[in-house]
Amino acid sequence: MAFKTDSGGSSPMADMNVTPLVDVMLVLLIIFMVTAPISSYPIDVNLPQPTLNPPENPKEPPPPISLRIDASGVVFWDNAPTPLGQLESLMRQTVQRDPTNQPRLEIDVAGQAEYDTLAKVLAYAKNADMDKIGFVQKEE
Template identity: 50%
Template sequence: MAFRAAGNSGPLAEINVTPLVDVMLVLLIIFIVTAPMISMPIPVDLPQRTTAVTPPLDPPPPIELRVDAANQVTWNGQSMPVAALQARMQEQAQTHAGNLPELRIATDPGTEYEVMAKILAAANNAHLQRIAFVQ
């Protein structure tokens, strides 16, 4: 902080460098922290150019699961036990390997959470990625 003499009332010509030093120290710390991150390469898988045109695949029909209040599961209108869902979903995933079907789940308000958890775990294990909850 600059002080003036009691008898001198002219302008003060000294520059206060304290804020400048503070900013420079902060920038120095930022550069010290970020410099090692810049020197390490980050692998990025970029898409490769192809000349072959692949025709779009028709989407397979969706799988419609219905769970009623008694926790009975129906697969496209056919009754099925919850334990058999895993095998059936894996069969569908293998049948439509390049284009997985959409799983549409409809439930009653009285459905138990445990049944839904088993259905979602079976879908995850079968690698079904498109899951929709419908009414």
């Protein structure tokens, strides 16, 4: 702490030198940033693996299945209203037809739809072992 007198000279004025304090705080900040563990969450992704022998006559992919969730929470499987409880069995039947050549599931969700319905649909698709899932985005 340094004392100095103002230009009038009658009373001492106390000013604290904060430069060393700022230096120490910056060094501590850098140390904590470097040593703090970076939290990461692993996500399992099934990436295609390279093959030396490509298939000779690849199968034609089946037509995609459109699944639409409207704002009131009603689920439409290929434009037919479907109860949420029957959705997983429909997905399992679709996968069991040909597990190696599954149709793509195209999910279209209304902007006002509840997230809970979408979460259930995605859980059903995972439980049914559906591999090809996509989201439809409409331009406005």
